[in-house]
Amino acid sequence: MTQAHNPPVADPSHKHSSKHRTDVESAVIRFSGDSGDGMQLTGTQFSNTSATLGNDLATFPDFPAEIRAPAGTTFGVSGFQVNLAARDVYTPGDEPDVLVAMNPAALKVNLPDLKMGGLLIINRDAFTKANIERAGYDHNPLEDGSLARYRLVTVDVTTQVETALRDLGLSFKEVARAKNFWTLGLIYYLYSRPLEPTLRYIESKFSAKPVIAEGNRIALKAGYLYGENAEIIEEVYQIGPAKLAPGLYRTINGNQAAAWGALVAAKKSGVPLFYGSYPITPASDILHELSHFKSFGVSTFQAEDEIAAIGATIGAAFAGQLAITGSSGPGIALKSEAIGLAVGVELPLVIINVQRGGPSTGLPTKTEQADLYQALFGRNGECPVAVIAAATPSDCFQMTFEACRIALKYMTPIFVLTDGYLANGSEPWMIPKLESLPAIPTKFWTEKNGFQPFMRDPKTLARVWAVPGTPGLEHRIGGLEKDFNSGHISYDPENHERMIHVRQDKIDNIAQDIPDLDVFGAEKGGKLLVLSWGSTFGSVRQAVQTARAQGLDVSHAQLRYLNPLPKNTEEVLRRFDKVLVPELNLGQLAFYLRGKFLLPVIGLNKIQGKPFRVDEILDRINQLLGK
Amino acid sequence: MTTQETVKLTRKDFQTDQEVRWCPGCGDYAILASVQRALPNLGVPREKIVFVSGIGCSSRFPYYMETYGFHSIHGRAPAIATGIKLANPDLSVWVATGDGDALSIGGNHLIHALRRNIGIKIVLFNNRIYGLTKGQYSPTSEQGKKTKSTPFGSVDHPFNPISVALGAEATFVARSIDVEPKHLGQVLERAAAHQGSAFVEVYQNCNVFNDGAFESITGKDVKADQQLHIEHGMPLLFGKDKKRGIRLGGVQGLTPEVVELGVNGVTEKDILVFDAHEQSGAMAFLLSRFQPPEFPVPIGVFRDVKRDVYEQEAHQQIERVKKQFGEGDIQALLESGETWSIE
Ligand code: SF4
Numbered sequence: 021m022t023q024a025h026n027p028p029v030a031d032p033s034h035k036h037s038s039k040h041r042t043d044v045e046s047a048v049i050r051f052s053g054d055s056g057d058g059m060q061l062t063g064t065q066f067s068n069t070s071a072t073l074g075n076d077l078a079t080f081p082d083f084p085a086e087i088r089a090p091a092g093t094t095f096g097v098s099g100f101q102v103n104l105a106a107r108d109v110y111t112p113g114d115e116p117d118v119l120v121a122m123n124p125a126a127l128k129v130n131l132p133d134l135k136m137g138g139l140l141i142i143n144r145d146a147f148t149k150a151n152i153e154r155a156g157y158d159h160n161p162l163e164d165g166s167l168a169r170y171r172l173v174t175v176d177v178t179t180q181v182e183t184a185l186r187d188l189g190l191s192f193k194e195v196a197r198a199k200n201f202w203t204l205g206l207i208y209y210l211y212s213r214p215l216e217p218t219l220r221y222i223e224s225k226f227s228a229k230p231v232i233a234e235g236n237r238i239a240l241k242a243g244y245l246y247g248e249n250a251e252i253i254e255e256v257y258q259i260g261p262a263k264l265a266p267g268l269y270r271t272i273n274g275n276q277a278a279a280w281g282a283l284v285a286a287k288k289s290g291v292p293l294f295y296g297s298y299p300i301t302p303a304s305d306i307l308h309e310l311s312h313f314k315s316f317g318v319s320t321f322q323a324e325d326e327i328a329a330i331g332a333t334i335g336a337a338f339a340g341q342l343a344i345t346g347s348s349g350p351g352i353a354l355k356s357e358a359i360g361l362a363v364g365v366e367l368p369l370v371i372i373n374v375q376r377g378g379p380s381t382g383l384p385t386k387t388e389q390a391d392l393y394q395a396l397f398g399r400n401g402e403c404p405v406a407v408i409a410a411a412t413p414s415d416c417f418q419m420t421f422e423a424c425r426i427a428l429k430y431m432t433p434i435f436v437l438t439d440g441y442l443a444n445g446s447e448p449w450m451i452p453k454l455e456s457l458p459a460i461p462t463k464f465w466t467e468k469n470g471f472q473p474f475m476r477d478p479k480t481l482a483r484v485w486a487v488p489g490t491p492g493l494e495h496r497i498g499g500l501e502k503d504f505n506s507g508h509i510s511y512d513p514e515n516h517e518r519m520i521h522v523r524q525d526k527i528d529n530i531a532q533d534i535p536d537l538d539v540f541g542a543e544k545g546g547k548l549l550v551l552s553w554g555s556t557f558g559s560v561r562q563a564v565q566t567a568r569a570q571g572l573d574v575s576h577a578q579l580r581y582l583n584p585l586p587k588n589t590e591e592v593l594r595r596f597d598k599v600l601v602p603e604l605n606l607g608q609l610a611f612y613l614r615g616k617f618l619l620p621v622i623g624l625n626k627i628q629g630k631p632f633r634v635d636e637i638l639d640r641i642n643q644l645l646g647k
Numbered sequence: 648m649t650t651q652e653t654v655k656l657t658r659k660d661f662q663t664d665q666e667v668r669w670c671p672g673c674g675d676y677a678i679l680a681s682v683q684r685a686l687p688n689l690g691v692p693r694e695k696i697v698f699v700s701g702i703g704c705s706s707r708f709p710y711y712m713e714t715y716g717f718h719s720i721h722g723r724a725p726a727i728a729t730g731i732k733l734a735n736p737d738l739s740v741w742v743a744t745g746d747g748d749a750l751s752i753g754g755n756h757l758i759h760a761l762r763r764n765i766g767i768k769i770v771l772f773n774n775r776i777y778g779l780t781k782g783q784y785s786p787t788s789e790q791g792k793k794t795k796s797t798p799f800g801s802v803d804h805p806f807n808p809i810s811v812a813l814g815a816e817a818t819f820v821a822r823s824i825d826v827e828p829k830h831l832g833q834v835l836e837r838a839a840a841h842q843g844s845a846f847v848e849v850y851q852n853c854n855v856f857n858d859g860a861f862e863s864i865t866g867k868d869v870k871a872d873q874q875l876h877i878e879h880g881m882p883l884l885f886g887k888d889k890k891r892g893i894r895l896g897g898v899q900g901l902t903p904e905v906v907e908l909g910v911n912g913v914t915e916k917d918i919l920v921f922d923a924h925e926q927s928g929a930m931a932f933l934l935s936r937f938q939p940p941e942f943p944v945p946i947g948v949f950r951d952v953k954r955d956v957y958e959q960e961a962h963q964q965i966e967r968v969k970k971q972f973g974e975g976d977i978q979a980l981l982e983s984g985e986t987w988s989i990e
Binding site for chain 1: 723977
């Protein structure tokens, strides 16, 4: 036992005596267990450590809507999947190569996804009669031969952890909680990863609880050593670094990226950041993240409801701040009237919608892309709002930054669409140098002579931003229609039409200020273009890459700007015989494109609260190309 | 000091070139005049004043004030005003609202603004009717009221705005009347001087849809007996010769009653002395329940207490954190945690 207390710090170059080491290009690993088993932490640690080795990766945390579902039930199962590789990674992977199941319910829920012949690692201590029944099994699946198609490894994790930690004087519960670190240690061994990053994490995370920290450290190392010594794992793997561009990297998830993008935009514009929000899954983490940034002068306001959140945000915009609100579909629905007000008064406002499954409360913790109509059309009157969408977790940084630029430059509300999958998923991100990011020049109006609140820049059509506190510019704004010249209330019919047009033209005009739509593949056109938006980017790019490697004439384009569309959009689409639009909805972008361009685009739709699998897109590509 | 700050402003400086569009004879005119007369006394330059409103007759108010103004959407003025005040605590931020705007569609924002004690001044024009939509009963209309939407009489129990504000723990709560410009002006100035949220209910006559709603209180010949002017530290006396007063009686000593000095041995010593600074707000709440015909209607400042002010706390927290951890360094933040280099 002394050995377990004092193991050598594992190191990937360490000789793994009898074990055979295999180089693999990639691996998809899924950790699954009860909500309380700490699988999210295990997955995140494994991913972060792998990232530091230079692997490219994408993660997919999948957790239940219930905070603490009854232990051992299938609806309380929490999962975390990571796809890591020595090449570019676009998705968290279709089928896991390795499934870790901490209890019968986790096995039941996740087994159908495991690759045939995949490695199945099970905590057999959790397979008690009660747990087996609670998961809905008639027999113990470990004993009835039903797992014969997989490489089954069963470990008495609970017993191992209890033995390793018995001298620490921890409570039964505290010991049980260390199971995830033990399991992590075992998988670290399996994939030849170093323990140091996680040891550092334990050090900082549990600094206030040294005994718990020690327990977790011991568990982690014990799991690793178990893998090395026990004769259950005959082969260990190694995944080399991917070819990523040179630079300093970290992992980042979508919500964190969105928060940081906002922070950096505030810095680059010199306009203080105000974030008004109301707690809602899966957007709350943006509020959590920004609420830490007091030392950067960030104001966060947790309002009494969604409407107050956007109301205060619009107030802050009026008073001269970089005003952002964030929510998810149901909250955005409540904000709709206020978004209309912001359109009418032409104030800069960024609205982040972290989409989730709908309608109504829908699937709070699952992903969907079904709020595109809401963003484009979900208001009364002719009420144009700019809409952009992030493609990957780290792209949430870029697109939030871009949304701030557009909002400030054009004095307009703008939507940033992300979704639950991007919000919680993470990937390596090359950390930008602040000085390499563009400035966002912003000016408050101060000139009294000839001032009218709705004076416009002739080029951008943006009205002036004159904030309270500026002497001589006292003026009134409001939701009633305004006179084009004076900004006073006007019920004049021709003036109303003119104002409707100028607000629309202002948004349409943004097309002159955004990048063209790029084609990956046959730039000059060809048989098939797959056009995606938002988080479907990864699956589509992977599918198109694979199909092209098989010699198929298929290309890919990603729409990051949805309103206005890049100005070459129609022309690009017309270069191809067919256009396929995969979406996690019933065809909202397809409908929009058909309406705009009278183009017979073909939809591929999935609404299961889950991202597309690469093979689902690949199958449709093959079908459309007659393969 | 800019010239604007040193030059004494007048009522005229706060008038806009916009034609006022309320019905002739509407009580809103008198409130507008009182506000325009009171503002020069605050010593705040016009550019630092913002009027925010929602929707309703009263919400046209900002258009007539030569300050910054925001005519927003129904019920949301306290939320928008909160954002403005939080963004720039230096501004004097006012909300002009009505009984429908503040107590029906915007009830949630009203109570939360008051609970936070954010330094905005909310003036609620209570006419007990929906005017702009042409005459439906409102959340302050008396039960049984016949209106366009209640031809057989309303079955709704009304809100008492002062009780609501006190229930929301507002730190400054007052009531005044459109036809009492001097009183209204004084109350508004005190509201402006208060640190934190101020809530002022103003009885306002809608002469088109609810004419005379307050006549039994405001009429020249009845007002002495129907109004109880409350002032901190003063006994609760009313009537022409201040001969009538409020005494606490009943078995528990918690039941108010109207008594007359000199009758049944009642002297001034028996009369309740009003305390607007009382922390629990119990006396203010008791008074807020007074209704004719049993009791006169209290007019004046019900509650005036100190509590942490939201925008000050929020900004101090930012300063405290900056002091403790130093000014944030964004590049360092981006590079914090586990990072790795690719050559
Ligand atoms: S409807 Fe009533 S409250 Fe509205 S402006 Fe006319 S009189 Fe005044």
